[in-house]
Amino acid sequence: MNYFDEKKETMPREELKRLQSERLIETVKKVYENVPTYRAKMDKINLKPEDIKSIDDIVKLPFTEKYDLRNNYPFGMFAVPQSKIVRLHASSGTTGKLTVVGYTKKDIEVWSECCARSLAMTGATNESTVHIAYGYGLFTGGLGMHYGSETLGATAVPVSSGNTARQLMLMKDFGADTLCCTPSYAIYLAEELEKGGENIADYKLKRGVFGAEPWSESMRNQIEHKLKIKAYNIYGLSEISGPGVACECEAQDGMHIFDDYFYPEIVDTDSLQPVSYGMEGELVFTTLAKEGIPLIRYRTRDITTLSLKPCACGRTSIKMGRVFGRSDDMLIIRGVNVFPSQIEAAMLTCEGIEPHYQIIVSRVDNLDTLELQVELSEKVFSDEVKKIEELRMKIQSAIQSGIGVSCKIKLVAPGTMPRSEGKAKRIVDNRNLRD
Amino acid sequence: MFVNQIAVFLENSKGRLKECASVISNAGVDVVSMSIADTKDFGILRAITRDNAKAMKALKEAGFIVSSNDLIGALVEDRPGGLTEVLSTLDTAGIGIEYMYSFANIDAQNALILLKVDNEQLAIKVLKESGAKLVENKII
Numbered sequence: 066m067n068y069f070d071e072k073k074e075t076m077p078r079e080e081l082k083r084l085q086s087e088r089l090i091e092t093v094k095k096v097y098e099n100v101p102t103y104r105a106k107m108d109k110i111n112l113k114p115e116d117i118k119s120i121d122d123i124v125k126l127p128f129t130e131k132y133d134l135r136n137n138y139p140f141g142m143f144a145v146p147q148s149k150i151v152r153l154h155a156s157s158g159t160t161g162k163l164t165v166v167g168y169t170k171k172d173i174e175v176w177s178e179c180c181a182r183s184l185a186m187t188g189a190t191n192e193s194t195v196h197i198a199y200g201y202g203l204f205t206g207g208l209g210m211h212y213g214s215e216t217l218g219a220t221a222v223p224v225s226s227g228n229t230a231r232q233l234m235l236m237k238d239f240g241a242d243t244l245c246c247t248p249s250y251a252i253y254l255a256e257e258l259e260k261g262g263e264n265i266a267d268y269k270l271k272r273g274v275f276g277a278e279p280w281s282e283s284m285r286n287q288i289e290h291k292l293k294i295k296a297y298n299i300y301g302l303s304e305i306s307g308p309g310v311a312c313e314c315e316a317q318d319g320m321h322i323f324d325d326y327f328y329p330e331i332v333d334t335d336s337l338q339p340v341s342y343g344m345e346g347e348l349v350f351t352t353l354a355k356e357g358i359p360l361i362r363y364r365t366r367d368i369t370t371l372s373l374k375p376c377a378c379g380r381t382s383i384k385m386g387r388v389f390g391r392s393d394d395m396l397i398i399r400g401v402n403v404f405p406s407q408i409e410a411a412m413l414t415c416e417g418i419e420p421h422y423q424i425i426v427s428r429v430d431n432l433d434t435l436e437l438q439v440e441l442s443e444k445v446f447s448d449e450v451k452k453i454e455e456l457r458m459k460i461q462s463a464i465q466s467g468i469g470v471s472c473k474i475k476l477v478a479p480g481t482m483p484r485s486e487g488k489a490k491r492i493v494d495n496r497n498l499r500d
Numbered sequence: 501m502f503v504n505q506i507a508v509f510l511e512n513s514k515g516r517l518k519e520c521a522s523v524i525s526n527a528g529v530d531v532v533s534m535s536i537a538d539t540k541d542f543g544i545l546r547a548i549t550r551d552n553a554k555a556m557k558a559l560k561e562a563g564f565i566v567s568s569n570d571l572i573g574a575l576v577e578d579r580p581g582g583l584t585e586v587l588s589t590l591d592t593a594g595i596g597i598e599y600m601y602s603f604a605n606i607d608a609q610n611a612l613i614l615l616k617v618d619n620e621q622l623a624i625k626v627l628k629e630s631g632a633k634l635v636e637n638k639i640i
Contacts, residue, residue, distance in 0.1 A: 208584055235558065299532050441509055441565055442565070443565050443566075443567065446507070446509055446565045446566075446567050447507075447567070448505070448507030448543060448546055448567060448616070449544075449598050449599070449616065450537045450539060450543060451598065452601075453509075453542070453544070454539070475541050476509075476541065476542055478509060478510075478511045478563065478565065479563060479565060480563045481511070
C-alpha cells in the first residue's frame, strides 16, 4: 500500500479517539478565548470549555453556519492575530460578499499534508508528475493540490484552468501520470483529445483525482474508459481547509476522511440530531488542529453517508460516500459554488427586470449548463430585436461577472414563471448524481 | 407621415402566434399588415390593424407584452427601382434602417413601406425633400 504517513493513516481507532479528544478540547478552549462569536454561542447555552472532556462531548457544542462567516466578514472568525495569518482564500457567499478563510503557516502545512495523503492514496509517489488543472487563486483547488503535490515530493505542473489545447500538449510533453481537475473538465479534456485526433496511448496518465463538484459512478466509468485511467473522488471545502478533507483510496469504495484533523458528524437536516452511520444526512465538520479559522460543527450542507467499515487499504479512518445533494439551495456549476440569491441580485441590477425567474441546471455531455429564464416586462419590451438582445446580453454579463459562471438567458412571456404562495420554485436541477 | 403599429413579444413556442392572432380576431379587429422578427428564442410580431388600441387592450388582457409606436409610412411606386430610390435617399443622408416591412396594393400604382429608422426627424426631412409621398394612419 502506498501511504504518505502510514503511522497516522493506520492509527488504531482507540488511539485516534484519544487524539481527537485532546485536539477538540484544545480547539474549543481556543475559540472560546479568541472568537467572540463562539464565546457568545457557548455562553448562550451555558457551556464552558471545561464541559468538553472528550470527543463524545462534541454533540453539546453549537453548530456553525455559513452565515456566521458572512456576519463576521471578512476576518471576524479568525482565532489568531493577523500577524499569524500567511494566506487568505475565499469562496462564494450567498450575497455579494465572499466567504473568507485564513491560514497560519501550520494550517498550510496540515492542508498540504492532507493533499499529499490524498495523492498518495491514489497511488501517486515522488516519482509522479501531477498536472493541476484546477484554478489557482482565491479558489482552494489549485494551490491546495499544488502544495500537496510538492509535499509528496512529486513534480507539480501548475497549469491552472483554461486553454485546453495547451493543457493537452503539456500533459503529453511533460508526461503527467496524475491529473487533478473537476470531473467535468476531465471529460472535456478527453473529448478534446479525441477531436484533435490524438491517441490517449501517447499519454502517461494513470490516475485522476477529481473533485470540487458532485459526480456520479456513471461519470466515473466514462472518465476511466475515455482516459484509460483510474478516477478518484476527492472532497473538501475551503471553510474546513480546501481539497483533501477526504479522498478515495485505490479501493474506490468511499472517501477516507482525515479525521485526525477534521471530525465528521452526520445529522438529520431538520432536527440536526446525529443519525447513525450508513444513514443519509448532512455532513458536519469540526476542525481539530486548525489555527487560523477553527470551526466547530460547521454545517457543510452536503448530503452524504458515513461509514466505519474497515477498508482494504488498511487505513482506519471514517469514510464518506458520494455527495448526493445539498440541504440548502447552493448549486455547484462546473466546480463553482453558486447561490440562486447571487443570480437574483445580479439579474436585478438590470433596470426593468422583475424577480420572476427560474434557474435550470442541466448536464449536457457531462458539462453543467445554467439557464436563467426570466420574464420580460412591458417596461423593457421593444419592437426592435436589437434592443431585446441588448437587454439579454446585459443580464448575461451581469450574472457572469456576479457569479463567475456563464449563464444562458431566456426571456419569456410574463406570467409563465411559476408563482406560489410561499417560496417560489426557483431551481430546476435536471442533473442526476445517483447513478 | 406616421403609421401606428403594435409590437407583441412572442415566446418561441408552438402555437404562440396562433394564440396571438386569435386574441386579435376575437376582439373583432382586422389585421392589415404584419411582419415577424424571429430569433432562436423569441419573436416580435409587428402589426398594423384597423384598431390598434382595441387589439392592444385585448392582447394585454390575454397576458401578452405589447407596445405601440409610430413608423414612417412612405409610398413607393410599384415598378422596378421604386424602392431603391427611397432607400438611396435615406442612405445618402446616413440614416440607418432598423427594420421595414411593406403593405402591398394600397392602390394600383403604389406600395406602402413602413420604416423604423435610427433618425426619424432627418428621415422625414430628406424623404419630403426628395418628393416621396408620406402617408398617415387615416389613409390606411
